[in-house]
Amino acid sequence: MATTHPARGVHDGDADGRDETRAERIDRELMELLNELRVALPGVQFLFAFLLVVPFQQGGARMTDFQRDVYFVTLVCAVVATALLIAPAAQHRALFRQHDKEDLLRRSNRHAFLGLSVLALALVSAVLLVTDVLFSLTQAIAAAAVVAVLLGWLWMGSPMAQRARGPRTD
Secondary structure, eight states, X not given: OOEEETTTEEEEEOTTOOEEEHHHHHHHHHHHHHHHHHHHHXXXXXXXXXXXXXXXXXGGGGOOHHHXXXXXXXXHHHHHXXXXXXXXXXXXXXXXXXXXXXXXXXHHHHHHHHHHHXXXXXXXXXXXXXXXXXXXXXXXXXXXXXXXXXXXXXIIIHHHHHHHHOOOOO
């Protein structure tokens, strides 16, 4: 329920007990999102840099058709993840002082979620590729499946399970 403070305007009564205006909440949530993306970006940039080097190594020419296909999927996923994860910061800068942070926050949240999803696919594909080159296709599929389950649980499953349980009351 929103309340009005004579000096500060309308306040949102958040479930977490914060006493902040709608604008303050949007500003805080946008800054939190941008800070979270600063954690994800080095990982995708490192993966992308690794992928750029692979074709120029001597072993790159000896890849099977399957390995080249997986490499291409991994490369494209890394590029798309990079674009999606950088988009919120770029749009924040491009829309500076346009007074529509709430729409920017909604769009940026979608970009971040999609970017992390595509990054997970890139990581699984990279494990599939490297394990297939070093060991066998069977081991590669098993390793990629383990990584997919791990990322799926840590990045999506666990938070969704917590959200389904509802907010903590203690």
